[in-house]
Amino acid sequence: MWGNLKEIDFCSILRLIEMGQRTGILCVEAHSPPQKFNLGKETKNRLNSWLVFFVNGEIIYAGKDETSSASPSLSRLSDYLRHYRVKLAVEDLPNIEADELNPPEYAYIWKLLAENILEPKQARSIIHNLIQETLFDLNLLRQGSFTYINSVALNPQIGTWQVTPLLENLIHQAQQWQQFLPHIQSPQQFPILKDIPNLRSSLPIATVTRLQQWADGKTNLRQLARYLNRDVVTLAKAIYPYVQQGWVNVADSPVVPAKNSSSNQTLNLVSQSPAIVKPNQLRILCIDNSLEVCQQVQAICQEQGYVAIALNNSLEALSLMFQDPPHLLLCNVAMTELDGYQLCGMLRHSQYFATLPIVLLNDNHDFIHRTRATIVGATDYLTTPFTNQEMLNLLQSHLA
Structure with a gap:
């Protein structure tokens, strides 16, 4: 069985x-990018x-044809x-x-x-998602050809999925996707x-x-959907209202956020990039x-060979800490999103940060503020402005 996608639609082929x-x-080939849908730059000129x-009429697996590739994309x-x-890089797996x-x-x-790196339920879930996203992309094609070849089934089989439920979901997704145009055009x-x-002002703090x-x-x-274990239509539906209002942008190519944005400013206080930071730093x-304050901390840290990162948003900092825990935290008590007392109290309720040295910064050195810092579990308290020697003594005290 073979033919052209202009003569028969993809869903009918599956039926x-x-x-x-x-x-x-079933092999499907796209000879040129779709006219109505942009599937990303990788489909152009190739x-x-x-x-x-x-x-037996049920789907086992679906994906890009990379059987002849010397280094297939995983x-x-x-x-x-x-x-x-799963704490295992795909590149570290032995060659198959x-x-x-x-x-x-x-x-x-x-x-x-x-x-036993993956559980059976996890493996089936991954394959099911791979099938769904492949069928979604194929259903968007309007130009191409297909060929069906009778052959021996994949072995071993991790699972099988009936076509009819997949098609029902596929048709529903296609209808929803049409509603996102032209604001959102491609999963890429x-x-x-x-x-x-x-x-x-519109979403919970944790969501933002x-x-x-x-x-x-x-x-x-598409990558975000995979990270969140959701299909791309569900993800697009969630952000679509904010794309319409201009609060979220979608670009056709990767975008590097501006470092000087007042709403999302991140200061990297060292010239070293994280990729070359030594493990023992x-x-x-x-x-x-x-x-x-950030520049002052920068100068002292550089002299001592430390890696320093400064943020002006305590919520962003909290998210970063769970990804890359620091060895010492300096936090001003007068932060707007989450003040230093609140952040310190939250961290102390986590066993992961129970022993992390936390120094609260404040321009007020009275007894009440120092006592409050002690109550929430701060390791130390430093009044701003501070001298270079005071900061140096503090670093040496808590990082020795």
Whole structure:
């Protein structure tokens, strides 16, 4: 069975295979980018092909055709492993012997399952999501060809999925996706927050913090959906109202946020990039609205060989701490989103930060403020402005 997507739509092809209870492989090739939908730059000026594997009319697996590639892309699997917090880089897996029947991605999933790195339920969930996103992309194609070949089924089989429920969900997703046009056009677009104050006034603080973590202009919608273990339509539906209002932008290519944005300012206090920071270097996180304080901490930290990062948003800092815990925290008590007392109290309720040295900064040195700092669990208290020697003594005291 073969033909052109202009003559028969993709959903009808799946129905024919299901009705015939066929076992084999459906190959779909896109000869040029779709006219109505932009599937991303990677589809331009090149031939893309996808494979959908069937057994008795049910789908086993679907993905890009990379069986002939010397170094197949495993980015989809890496994204899903990130969601399940599997502490294993795909690149570190031993090479799998070439298998004409099993695609590399499927073979790696089976390898993870066989070595008990993934649980059966997790492996089936990943494959189900891979099938759904592949079918979603294929359903957007309007130009291309297909070929169906009867062949032996994938072995071993991790699971099978009936075509009819998948189609019902696919049709529903296509209808919803039409509603997002022209504001959101492709799963390959990159969301970035534009108006954080308005978002904070409309959404819970935790939601905005999570959005700031992921919607960085460098991660596309499809990747975000994988990280969150959601389909891309559900994710697009969630951000669509804010895209309409201009609070969130979606770009066709990665965007680097402006460092001097007053609503989302991050100061990196060392010239070293995080990628080249030595494992044994001590990290200091400073949370303060004052640029002078940040610059002063910078100078002292550089002299001592420490890595220092300064943020003017305590919520962003809290999110960062769980990703890359510092060895010392300096926090001004007069922060607007989450003041120093509140942040210190929250951290002390977590066993993970029970022993972290926390120094609260304040321009008031009276007994009441010092006592309050002690009550919430602060390790030390420093009055601003402070001298270089005072900061140096503090660093040496808590980082020795």
